[in-house]
Amino acid sequence: MPPAPSPDHPHHLIEEFRALPASSDRKREIVAELNDTPDALPFLIAVVADPQEYDLARVEAATTPRLWPPSDPATARTAARALLAALNDPEEDLVRQYAAEALGPYADEPAVHEALAASLEPDEDPLVRDNALAAVAEAGPSDARTDVLRALTQDRDLGRAAARILTAWGRKPDA
Numbered sequence: 001m002p003p004a005p006s007p008d009h010p011h012h013l014i015e016e017f018r019a020l021p022a023s024s025d026r027k028r029e030i031v032a033e034l035n036d037t038p039d040a041l042p043f044l045i046a047v048v049a050d051p052q053e054y055d056l057a058r059v060e061a062a063t064t065p066r067l068w069p070p071s072d073p074a075t076a077r078t079a080a081r082a083l084l085a086a087l088n089d090p091e092e093d094l095v096r097q098y099a100a101e102a103l104g105p106y107a108d109e110p111a112v113h114e115a116l117a118a119s120l121e122p123d124e125d126p127l128v129r130d131n132a133l134a135a136v137a138e139a140g141p142s143d144a145r146t147d148v149l150r151a152l153t154q155d156r157d158l159g160r161a162a163a164r165i166l167t168a169w170g171r172k173p174d175a
Contacts, residue, residue, distance in 0.1 A: 010040040017043075017057075027057040035064045041075065048099070049082035051089050058086060059098045066102035080106035084115055093125055101131035104138030107145065117148045122155060133158055133165075141169040150174070 017030045031047060034040035047053050047061040065079040083106065086092075086099035100119050106112045118124075119132035133152075136145050146169070152162035153173045163173040 010034055010037045010043070014040065014043050022052070023054055025054075025056065027054045028060050031057045031060040035060065036068075038068075041065070041068075041070060042078075045075075045079050045082045048079075049085045051085070051091065055092050055095055058092070058095045062086060062095070062098040062102045066105060069105035076106065077109070080109050080112050084111060087115055087119065087128075093128070096125065097127045097131050100128050101134050103132075104135035107135065107139030108142070113144055113148075120148065120152055120155075120158065122157070126157070129158060133161060137165045137168075141171060146171050 013030050013034055017027055020027050020030075031044065034044060041064060044061040044064045048058050048065070050058070062083065065083060070076045070079055080103070083099045083102050086095050087103070089095055089099075100116070103112050103116055107116060116132045116136055119128050120136075121129075124132075136149065139145060146166065149162040149166050149171075150173060153159045153166070155162065166173045
């Protein structure tokens with residue numbers, strides 16, 4: 001059995017992260033090590049939001065607020081804003097894809113709902129669209145999400161998936 005991490009474990013890793021060169025893949029490894037460390041959540045949220053940060057570290061950091069959304073409303077709003085900033089980063093398609101998928105737990109926020117709906121538009125990156133659809137499905141039914149999905153049922157690429165989600169929610173695709 002490996003030894004338990006020391007109490008300063010996240011702080012040590014965060015300091016190591018900050019000391020590394022911008023494109024070091026070790027940054028991604030550190031973020032992966034911190035993903036299940038609640039004390040590291042504010043740091044991970046900051047990594048996601050920083051367009052200057054290593055893209056694979058940002059991708060890895062987007063996982064935590066999706067899988068373990070903060071229960072504190074202020075931290076949840078901060079996480080949602082960080083993911084929205086990442087979704088709107090025109091330089092990083094992979095980061096945008098992961099940010100779109102991670103927004104599901106925050107979909108009740110009006111700005112998140114609007115961003116997910118915009119990410120489902122036909123001129124958007126296909127993988128961002130797919131991940132935004134997954135986030136909407138994960139968020140669950142609401143009147144606003146139902147309206148978005150009903151409109152999407154006419155889409156050549158995502159229409160069938162939108163109809164399946166609506167059906168799974170007990171909502172008629174063509175109402």
